[in-house]
């Protein structure tokens with residue numbers, strides 16, 4: 001115990017996450033100010049849109065103030081109404097569900113698959129009815145859902161797919177960028193994600209039939225975009241909408257990050273692979289499961305997770321890591337069991353997702369984490385399982 005104390009005293013604390021700044025942010029923000037337009041949809045917003053088009057073929061996309069906002073735009077674009085059903089995983093962040101709950105949708109929670117937190121296509125199929133308005137998938141940790149199966153369901157039943165790709169920048173399903181598969185897709189640039197701007201997001205409109213309305217909803221329900229292109233002589237109230245667009249200050253910040261995307265991704269992916277290599281022996285001894293990466297999927301270094309055997313072990317391991325000055329976290333709390341949902345619906349049990357809620361641990365993973373830092377975390381895990 002004494003030894004442990006002195007061990008603690010000379011080790012720096014490893015946080016769960018640290019935002020990474022490229023060094024160009026303030027320069028770009030200054031440029032935005034000097035250009036004289038800091039409201040949205042200006043030069044830097046256009047530059048970000050162009051980046052996404054060039055890099056991932058997102059021909060039609062709109063920066064938003066958050067991924068939450070982009071999801072709310074999806075619900076508006078699909079005209080989700082009370083009585084419509086929307087299928088989504090219960091193991092996700094609240095925003096995935098809130099966007100549709102706000103429109104009065106009846107949320108149908110699907111379980112995760114056995115091997116990963118991603119949605120189980122068989123369960124999705126069993127939840128489809130004539131009232132199903134959309135299937136929402138979440139590519140957990142940036143690892144693609146089984147999109148061949150989900151796309152097959154979408155085509156067979158004529159139901160659009162929405163990708164909540166909040167975790168999934170720069171990741172792929174067979175070579176197709178995540179975010180390019182659903183009718184609509186959303187990304188997050190929240191401080192906790194790979195590419196950041198504080199609070200920010202992106203809506204990708206892959207099905208062209210939504211494009212015109214997307215622009216209008218984005219601009220507070222007006223045809224201001226058509227006006228800016230000189231297609232109409234005045235802009236008017238055309239539809240419902242809201243203030244979904246971020247300011248040029250946010251877009252300028254984001255552009256500086258996007259210009260460093262390869263550097264950020266290369267570093268994060270290398271850290272992820274180092275974890276995997278160092279932890280493989282412990283995983284092979286049966287102490288925990290590492291992330292399964294299906295052959296159709298890639299990794300993007302968003303999260304590094306372990307799945308241990310029980311909730312007790314999970315809590316004990318997190319405490320042990322805190323003792324070694326390492327911050328590891330759990331999540332998500334199953335939305336089908338949340339106070340808001342259970343106040344209106346009978347309790348259900350989704351056992352695969354529940355296991356991830358109880359047994360999944362997220363280890364620190366951020367740009368500034370060094371290989372030595374990873375080694376220290378992996379040693380702490382070895383020591384825990386050697387006790």
Ligand SMILES: *Cc1c(COP(=O)(O)O)cnc(C)c1O
Nearest residue numbers: 066067068093095166188189190
């Ligand atoms: C972070 C996150 C969101 C919300 O993103 P914001 O940009 O913070 O609104 C939505 N869905 C998932 C799966 C997320 O992880």
